[in-house]
Amino acid sequence: MTAPHSLAADLTLDAVRERCALAASYASAAGSLAECRDTAAMVHSLGCAARTIMAALEAAQSLRPSNERRRA
Numbered sequence: 001m002t003a004p005h006s007l008a009a010d011l012t013l014d015a016v017r018e019r020c021a022l023a024a025s026y027a028s029a030a031g032s033l034a035e036c037r038d039t040a041a042m043v044h045s046l047g048c049a050a051r052t053i054m055a056a057l058e059a060a061q062s063l064r065p066s067n068e069r070r071r072a
Helices: 007-035 039-061 067-071
Strands: none
Touching: 007 039
């Protein structure tokens, strides 16, 4: 059983999920482009995947407890 989340946490988790799904699509496209030997498009797609993962990470970090709460 998981702890209940606030509406803000639920919305953040939805945003993380959506960004992860988008990053997976970009990564899959990059793999297909590599197979086709389209280096420029592959690099672009990998960059999009990386930026999307970073956006997911930033959103997820907002869910972590602050240092003050962890020390208490």
